[in-house]
Amino acid sequence: MSLLVVGTVAFDTIETPFGKADMAIGGSGTYISLSASYFTDKINLVSIIGNDFPQEELNLMQSKGINTSGIEQIKDMKSFYWHGKYHFDMNTRDSLVTDLNVLAVFNPNIPQNFKNADYLCLGNIDPTIQMSIINQVDKPNLIMCDTMNFWIETKNKELIETLKKVDILLINDSEARELTNEYNLVTAARKIFTMGPKIVVIKKGENGALLFHGDSIFFAPAYPLEKVFDPTGAGDTFAGGFMGWIAKTNDFSTENVKLAMIYGSAMASLVVEDFSINKLRNLTENIISERFDKFKGLVSF
Amino acid sequence: MSLLVVGTVAFDTIETPFGKADMAIGGSGTYISLSASYFTDKINLVSIIGNDFPQEELNLMQSKGINTSGIEQIKDMKSFYWHGKYHFDMNTRDSLVTDLNVLAVFNPNIPQNFKNADYLCLGNIDPTIQMSIINQVDKPNLIMCDTMNFWIETKNKELIETLKKVDILLINDSEARELTNEYNLVTAARKIFTMGPKIVVIKKGENGALLFHGDSIFFAPAYPLEKVFDPTGAGDTFAGGFMGWIAKTNDFSTENVKLAMIYGSAMASLVVEDFSINKLRNLTENIISERFDKFKGLVSF
Numbered sequence: 001m002s003l004l005v006v007g008t009v010a011f012d013t014i015e016t017p018f019g020k021a022d023m024a025i026g027g028s029g030t031y032i033s034l035s036a037s038y039f040t041d042k043i044n045l046v047s048i049i050g051n052d053f054p055q056e057e058l059n060l061m062q063s064k065g066i067n068t069s070g071i072e073q074i075k076d077m078k079s080f081y082w083h084g085k086y087h088f089d090m091n092t093r094d095s096l097v098t099d100l101n102v103l104a105v106f107n108p109n110i111p112q113n114f115k116n117a118d119y120l121c122l123g124n125i126d127p128t129i130q131m132s133i134i135n136q137v138d139k140p141n142l143i144m145c146d147t148m149n150f151w152i153e154t155k156n157k158e159l160i161e162t163l164k165k166v167d168i169l170l171i172n173d174s175e176a177r178e179l180t181n182e183y184n185l186v187t188a189a190r191k192i193f194t195m196g197p198k199i200v201v202i203k204k205g206e207n208g209a210l211l212f213h214g215d216s217i218f219f220a221p222a223y224p225l226e227k228v229f230d231p232t233g234a235g236d237t238f239a240g241g242f243m244g245w246i247a248k249t250n251d252f253s254t255e256n257v258k259l260a261m262i263y264g265s266a267m268a269s270l271v272v273e274d275f276s277i278n279k280l281r282n283l284t285e286n287i288i289s290e291r292f293d294k295f296k297g298l299v300s301f
Numbered sequence: 302m303s304l305l306v307v308g309t310v311a312f313d314t315i316e317t318p319f320g321k322a323d324m325a326i327g328g329s330g331t332y333i334s335l336s337a338s339y340f341t342d343k344i345n346l347v348s349i350i351g352n353d354f355p356q357e358e359l360n361l362m363q364s365k366g367i368n369t370s371g372i373e374q375i376k377d378m379k380s381f382y383w384h385g386k387y388h389f390d391m392n393t394r395d396s397l398v399t400d401l402n403v404l405a406v407f408n409p410n411i412p413q414n415f416k417n418a419d420y421l422c423l424g425n426i427d428p429t430i431q432m433s434i435i436n437q438v439d440k441p442n443l444i445m446c447d448t449m450n451f452w453i454e455t456k457n458k459e460l461i462e463t464l465k466k467v468d469i470l471l472i473n474d475s476e477a478r479e480l481t482n483e484y485n486l487v488t489a490a491r492k493i494f495t496m497g498p499k500i501v502v503i504k505k506g507e508n509g510a511l512l513f514h515g516d517s518i519f520f521a522p523a524y525p526l527e528k529v530f531d532p533t534g535a536g537d538t539f540a541g542g543f544m545g546w547i548a549k550t551n552d553f554s555t556e557n558v559k560l561a562m563i564y565g566s567a568m569a570s571l572v573v574e575d576f577s578i579n580k581l582r583n584l585t586e587n588i589i590s591e592r593f594d595k596f597k598g599l600v601s602f
Contacts (some may be wrong), residue, residue, distance in 0.1 A: 013527060043326065089484065183389060184526075184527055184529075185525060186525050186526065186527040186529075187527055204508070207505070207508040207509075208508075208509075208522070210525060216598075216600070217525055217598075217599060218598075218599060218600070219522045219525070219599050219600055221509070221520045221522065221600075224486060224487050224511060224518055224520070225485075225487065225488040226485055226488055227485075228485075255602075258601075258602040259602055261602075262602055296602075297517075297518075297519075297598040298518060298519060298520050299519070299520055299522075299601075300559075300600075301521070301556075301559040301560055301562075301563055301597075
């Protein structure tokens, strides 16, 4: 089935205790679509870049079956740029530079041939833009959206309106608490159900992710890795694996959504083993299914 | 098989955002042995109390099959007392009062009829005392010990000596990092293997617990509860369920130790639903196996 992804395609400069990557490829749209590409074809990406984004990286996406014709290029502007530095624990980070650049003028028109998307995955962008996209597409089987504390604080009303149209909310633990004013994550998830989403995925970083679907609660651990090089994009890679699996199988029963959680977690556990999107360049079905099996072993009793 | 438990039997005053319990029953020996009593008989408890400890609480232990004849009572002293206050997140707490009282003179002589214990569970006490106990018993099939940052910092050499004799170390994440000077928990566990223990259990509070056994890694989640009333004793209740299961089955294969992890987690998830040891007073096999099944559902895919 077809998957429409909307998110950033950008540059990141990443500092970790283990090294630094200057002007590496980043962006939620990049991570989501590359991760999803290992599960399904017919991925259409809508994003915006400047005159500085390398053609070979667009070629990489195309080689993975991602249709990049929905990426608008602005000739006299630069691509979105973020510079972050991770602390020793690799779970907390400081944003040193955030240059919106082209993102300041991002107001996407969804191409006509993308509008009948079966699945829609909205990366963490302004909820007003997320709503505009939802209004432009026909009726996808499922709409997932990500968000962040910045939008909860600065565009709360718009986010609440957008959530009414969303089927799956992907959110991290502190954001879920902030959105609902509930500390307990079970209570927070139940409150989010009343806002629109039927499925809530609460990401807890190195402590895994919780799935709430009706009365079901499911927990996907993060894989305990000896080497985590770069956590950037782990959440987006999770989202890509998750939605890629759902689009591939066209099945959003609780049992299949659990598998999507594990495929998402497997992809995230792979991507953090190298800087930037490097790990997503050359994965194989074998590597992914080996990692999936490791998750099985991690929790099976 | 017989299980020898050594730990404190004490009073706790507990403040949480949901209420306060004054002079409630606490202590690692109490939680461990009560939790284990739901799995196995022949539990012998070695501890120390003052003249203020209620006989009816000892009667409760006896009614669960716990032999309390190894609890020394000091006539002119008070029992160990701790007063703690939990923060809003229920994961962090301040110790407001710690009165050692009888614990200052705790130097147990293991009764002759306890020395041939099949299994030994050493609660979080001075590693010098832990070592003295190990030296007094015959040859248990398995020795588990708990410890804490205080001993890592103040009796490091003694702790390192004790660990050489220990089969299973139960430790929380920050303590594992402090003990090994390794931030990564996988690396930390491998380093602990070189110190003596063959099995390492790293507790992560509301984020579950990791089991390291040879090359196997297993993860037991904490159950996502809507109401956590009092986290006091959760780690000890986990230890009791874990060792109770091992003693019951007399099997420490990796597969069975995984089950011990889940039974320990199930018991811990029950105990936090009420103040103090209240939940451990009247559990049934049914309640425990229902909770076990919920864990199964939480991670099965």
